[in-house]
Amino acid sequence: IAGITQAPTSQILAAGRRMTLRCTQDMRHNAMYWYRQDLGLGLRLIHYSNTAGTTGKGEVPDGYSVSRANTDDFPLTLASAVPSQTSVYFCASSDSKGTTQYFGPGTRLTVL
């Protein structure tokens, strides 16, 4: 692994289903983030984690949950997907406050 990876690349999901988007980084960064990208709205922060064992809510957290059991992994879970969660999801990481964020390749999620 080099950098930050996300899985799956894309997914079509029925409404009401549970889904976990995976994110793994090998840079030993302290902080990790989940964003969604929607046309006309830019990148919006869903949840973040400053360090392993802690998480926080971003701008649009409703309907999503995260966990940070270790430094490398930061999964995002949709407990019961709804069509408004159709979006492209980007995971990112950074070493510390104020430093560059490195983005994963994104997951395109469609909820029908």
Place this chain on the structure above:
Amino acid sequence: ILNVEQSPQSLHVQEGDSTNFTCSFPSSNFYALHWYRWETAKSPEALFVMTLNGDEKKKGRISATLNTKEGYSYLYIKGSQPEDSATYLCAFLNSGGSNYKLTFGKGTLLTVNP
């Protein structure tokens, strides 16, 4: 919610033209201002992280300036090339507490015509 505005929303220039665009952010509680370049179907990539008032950063033909007192940053591209076509995002980080959360602008979409 912090207000980060970018202008213009989109820009079309000819190859060889120089161009610039603006990012406006809150002038209080400043910690850092980031610029990212985002090509279609790819991930955002960092251009600059700016932290000091009066900072000027340069990377090849791209440069940026920062005015934290009045809350704006300019990104300049000298002699635009078709490969510069992308969305340019700025993101603001405030100094409040220990949070690491960036607030992104909606970006400026640059198209460079050959």
